[in-house]
Amino acid sequence: xxxxxxxxxxxxxxxxxxxxxxxxxxxxxxxxxxxxxxxxxxxxxxxxxxxxxxxxxxxxxxxxxxxxxxxxxxxxxxxxxxxxxxxxxxxxxxxxxxxxxxxxxxxxxxxxxxxxxxxxxxxxxxxxxxxxxxxxxxxxxxxxxxxxxxxxxxxxxxxxxxxxxxxxxxxxxxxxxxxxxxxxxxxxxxxxxxxxxxxxxxxxxxxxxxxxxxxxxxxxxxxxxxxxxxxxxxxxxxxxxxxxxxxxxxxxxxxxxxxxxxxxxxxxxxxxxxxxxxxxxxxxxxxxxxxxxxxxxxxxxxxxxxxxxxxxxxxxxxxxxxxxxxxxxxxxxxxxxxxxxxxxxxxxxxx
Amino acid sequence: xxxxxxxxxxxxxxxxxxxxxxxxxxxxxxxxxxxxxxxxxxxxxxxxxxxxxxxxxxxxxxxxxxxxxxxxxxxxxxxxxxxxxxxxxxxxxxxxxxxxxxxxxxxxxxxxxxxxxxxxxxxxxxxxxxxxxxxxxxxxxxxxxxxxxxxxxxxxxxxxxxxxxxxxxxxxxxxxxxxxxxxxxxxxxxxxxxxxxxxxxxxxxxxxxxxxxxxxxxxxxxxxxxxxxxxxxxxxxxxxxxxxxxxxxxxxxxxxxxxxxxxxxxxxxxxxxxxxxxxxxxxxxxxxxxxxxxxxxxxxxxxxxxxxxxxxxxxxxxxxxxxxxxxxxxxxxxxxxxxxxxxxxxxxxxxxxxxxxxxxxxxxxxxxxxxxxxxxxxxxxxxxxxxxxxxxxxxxxxxxxxxxxxxxxxxxxxxxxxxxxxxxxxxxxxxxxxxxxxxxxxxxxxxxxxxxxxxxxxxxxxxxxxxxxxxxxxxxxxxxxxxxxxxxxxxxxxxxxxxxxxxxxxxxxxxxxxxxxxxxxxxxxxxxxxxxxx
Numbered sequence: 095x096x097x098x099x100x101x102x103x104x105x106x107x108x109x110x111x112x113x114x115x116x117x118x119x120x121x122x123x124x125x126x127x128x129x130x131x132x133x134x135x136x137x138x139x140x141x142x143x144x145x146x147x148x149x150x151x152x153x154x155x156x157x158x159x160x161x162x163x164x165x166x167x168x169x170x171x172x173x174x175x176x177x178x179x180x181x182x183x184x185x186x187x188x189x190x191x192x193x194x195x196x197x198x199x200x201x202x203x204x205x206x207x208x209x210x211x212x213x214x215x216x217x218x219x220x221x222x223x224x225x226x227x228x229x230x231x232x233x234x235x236x237x238x239x240x241x242x243x244x245x246x247x248x249x250x251x252x253x254x255x256x257x258x259x260x261x262x263x264x265x266x267x268x269x270x271x272x273x274x275x276x277x278x279x280x281x282x283x284x285x286x287x288x289x290x291x292x293x294x295x296x297x298x299x300x301x302x303x304x305x306x307x308x309x310x311x312x313x314x315x316x317x318x319x320x321x322x323x324x325x326x327x328x329x330x331x332x333x334x335x336x337x338x339x340x341x342x343x344x345x346x347x348x349x350x351x352x353x354x355x356x357x358x359x360x361x362x363x364x365x366x367x368x369x370x371x372x373x374x375x376x377x378x379x380x381x382x383x384x385x386x387x388x389x390x391x392x393x394x395x396x397x398x399x400x401x402x403x404x405x406x407x408x409x410x411x412x413x414x415x416x417x418x419x420x421x422x423x424x425x426x427x428x429x430x431x432x433x434x435x436x437x438x439x440x441x442x443x444x445x
Numbered sequence: 446x447x448x449x450x451x452x453x454x455x456x457x458x459x460x461x462x463x464x465x466x467x468x469x470x471x472x473x474x475x476x477x478x479x480x481x482x483x484x485x486x487x488x489x490x491x492x493x494x495x496x497x498x499x500x501x502x503x504x505x506x507x508x509x510x511x512x513x514x515x516x517x518x519x520x521x522x523x524x525x526x527x528x529x530x531x532x533x534x535x536x537x538x539x540x541x542x543x544x545x546x547x548x549x550x551x552x553x554x555x556x557x558x559x560x561x562x563x564x565x566x567x568x569x570x571x572x573x574x575x576x577x578x579x580x581x582x583x584x585x586x587x588x589x590x591x592x593x594x595x596x597x598x599x600x601x602x603x604x605x606x607x608x609x610x611x612x613x614x615x616x617x618x619x620x621x622x623x624x625x626x627x628x629x630x631x632x633x634x635x636x637x638x639x640x641x642x643x644x645x646x647x648x649x650x651x652x653x654x655x656x657x658x659x660x661x662x663x664x665x666x667x668x669x670x671x672x673x674x675x676x677x678x679x680x681x682x683x684x685x686x687x688x689x690x691x692x693x694x695x696x697x698x699x700x701x702x703x704x705x706x707x708x709x710x711x712x713x714x715x716x717x718x719x720x721x722x723x724x725x726x727x728x729x730x731x732x733x734x735x736x737x738x739x740x741x742x743x744x745x746x747x748x749x750x751x752x753x754x755x756x757x758x759x760x761x762x763x764x765x766x767x768x769x770x771x772x773x774x775x776x777x778x779x780x781x782x783x784x785x786x787x788x789x790x791x792x793x794x795x796x797x798x799x800x801x802x803x804x805x806x807x808x809x810x811x812x813x814x815x816x817x818x819x820x821x822x823x824x825x826x827x828x829x830x831x832x833x834x835x836x837x838x839x840x841x842x843x844x845x846x847x848x849x850x851x852x853x854x855x856x857x858x859x860x861x862x863x864x865x866x867x868x869x870x871x872x873x874x875x876x877x878x879x880x881x882x883x884x885x886x887x888x889x890x891x892x893x894x895x896x897x898x899x900x901x902x903x904x905x906x907x908x909x910x911x912x913x914x915x916x917x918x919x920x921x922x923x924x925x926x927x928x929x930x931x932x933x934x935x936x937x938x939x940x941x942x943x944x945x946x947x948x949x950x951x952x953x954x955x956x957x958x959x960x961x962x963x964x965x966x967x968x969x970x971x972x973x974x975x976x977x978x979x
Contacts, residue, residue: 172663314645
């Protein structure tokens with residue numbers, strides 16, 4: 095009897111809890127449903143997951159333009175490019191930011207963008223424009239250079255000279271010390287493959303064969319490669335040489351980027367064809383080239399501004415200089431060969 | 446009765462068949478006449494299928510082996526401990542896979558505590574991570590059946606002279622066959638369609654159908670190839686669900702009775718201590734790595750170096766990114782998950798009712814349909830939504846319910862898995878008795894069924910909520926402004942250099958772990974010791 099009574103009480107308590115929980119669900123649902131759905135005076139930016147700008151900069155845009163900025167995130171740069179290319183003319187946002195030169199041809203050939211020549215495209219920024227028909231469809235905002243990073247402290251400790259060029263990485267002296275990323279799953283991985291293709295146009299496959307012989311490790315993503323395998327990253331991993339960006343040493347000053355063969359990745363902003371607020375999208379494009387955004391880029395997104403004479407943070411000026419020259423491939427050539435290059439790379443690397 | 450069948454079918458039709466169908470149609474529009482056979486050959490579909498099956502089978506076996514001692518412990522431990530174990534095994538189930546991947550790399554990689562195993566970059570690391578994630582499924586399903594099994598049959602066998610092992614083998618084991626098969630099928634499905642774990646631990650060298658679909662769709666923007674692979678995956682899911690259904694013996698529809706646990710003594714006590722250590726090391730180990738990294742992002746160097754310890758990750762929980770702090774992100778995630786829970790519970794409850802009332806082939810097809818959304822690639826579902834939403838008026842496409850609907854689609858199959866067996870266990874004679882006394886069908890349901898299944902409803906609600914909270918594969922494709930979820934935030938913090946970013950990612954993971962643990966604790970206290978099939 096006693097046991098039965100206790101169970102009854104337990105059951106009643108449980109049933110009350112379910113009722114309360116369901117009630118809470120209902121209240122929360124109603125509360126969230128009361129948000130405004132007025133879309134006039136709004137501009138929506140579709141971007142990748144890594145997008146970040148300081149609140150003050152966003153507030154200034156809203157004050158200047160009288161528009162509310164809404165941000166929607168859609169995966170990584172590749173997913174973003176695919177997302178807008180799948181539905182040209184029927185976009186779910188007004189503007190897109192974060193398409194880079196390795197993916198630019200995808201939305202351009204899908205006819206997902208509207209041409210717009212921003213009056214703010216001056217001060218050196220115009221140098222980064224795409225060529226041909228794509229010229230005005232995407233407006234450059236920032237650049238990030240994919241470069242080999244070395245942990246100088248690691249080499250100093252062992253009294254070994256650190257490598258100074260990508261050619262050194264095939265030297266048996268550095269056997270087993272390099273981490274690269276799979277170009278199929280990582281955008282810096284793709285950047286470095288493109289860097290080697292641009293550097294050794296006729297001979298890049300041999301370069302990678304030599305890399306494989308030299309026991310290079312391949313990671314699926316930058317986060318595991320840099321944060322866990324690289325000795326200069328926060329994980330203090332085992333490998334002192336890694337594919338990363340020219341800007342990475344700003345965060346880890348004991349490391350250095352090899353500036354001899356960096357692949358230049360440029361990120362663009364564009365107006366989406368069929369946008370609900372085309373004028374707002376154009377204002378956003380202009381704003382991304384403005385002084386405030388340009389100055390905020392290094393700290394917020396770890397990329398360099400495209401506009402000349404934008405002051406860099408102190409640690410950047412000191413530890414993360416821009417490469418003087420970079421290797422480049424046209425977006426059209428990347429689009430045409432991306433898949434076959436990746437396949438060839440996979441074959442060489444035995445993956 | 447009409448609404449019971451129509452609502453779930455309508456939901457499945459609108460939120461699953463329509464988008465996936467639209468993507469398939471589009472794929473054939475742009476495939477330049479390449480037939481399915483050519484597409485499959487080009488993408489090495491059969492090789493991918495082989496590896497997918499092999500790793501899923503391997504992962505399931507490892508999960509069963511790993512879970513076995515914990516299942517036994519759940520069955521014999523005092524209620525308090527068994528509840529604690531249930532909470533412990535359930536938290537990993539909903540961790541973001543990027544975090545699980547990072548934790549296993551840290552454990553197995555060079556310099557990690559388990560580096561000696563040499564598993565880093567091998568298939569073993571994938572199997573281990575899958576087992577860690579899915580132990581919950583086996584422990585929950587098998588453990589609770591075992592726990593509530595009538596002990597008298599086993600006692601009778603012992604009285605008649607059977608050894609403990611013989612009594613276990615001839616009496617207990619046959620009754621566990623059904624839950625073991627059912628949970629194995631579910632684990633197999635989860636492992637066959639897992640993405641993040643294979644990507645991070647397989648390191649690009651090991652490819653499954655799911656990762657190949659992603660590479661084709663996102664890497665090459667080859668939608669026809671991605672869709673062709675996706676169709677192979679759909680067929681695979683249908684076959685697995687059908688096979689599980691045919692192979693699984695019907696569960697005896699008896700109302701569960703609570704067992705009074707016998708005190709643990711002698712060898713059993715030693716075994717229990719061993720199983721406890723096993724469970725704690727296995728389940729807490731990877732979580733401890735995340736916790737440690739959240740306060741000490743640098744893993745090398747001297748531990749006594751005070752500079753390497755930091756609370757910056759936790760401080761950043763209140764720091765704004767794009768006008769939103771991680772805590773507000775959790776709040777959005779929670780509200781969206783609540784909506785998804787309401788939807789998933791509505792559809793799932795009606796679906797379970799429909800399944801409970803159908804028999805034979807209809808029931809098999811229904812069970813297959815119910816599980817299908819679990820096995821389909823997030824890319825396929827996500828792209829399907831993009832295609833469909835673009836064809837709708839902007840007002841409909843901008844409906845804030847789209848994100849919760851996608852999450853509900855993933856959660857509803859689990860809801861059905863939990864509620865259907867509870868409904869099946871309601872004695873039909875009780876319903877008949879009530880009806881013959883003049884009760885209306887609604888009154889029968891309210892006075893007979895509901896009091897017997899309400900605990901299962903509570904468990905299903907909690908599961909729907911935590912699945913929606915952790916889902917991000919499909920959600921990422923339909924994201925709208927202000928819909929940053931916690932897993933997305935973790936991913937983006939992991940992709941920035943510097944100790945602070947890593948600490949932020951790990952602190953956000955701890956936030957997700959804590960939120961999940963709270964929900965699981967509430968769920969377990971509701972569930973008590975009553976049996977359930979999940």
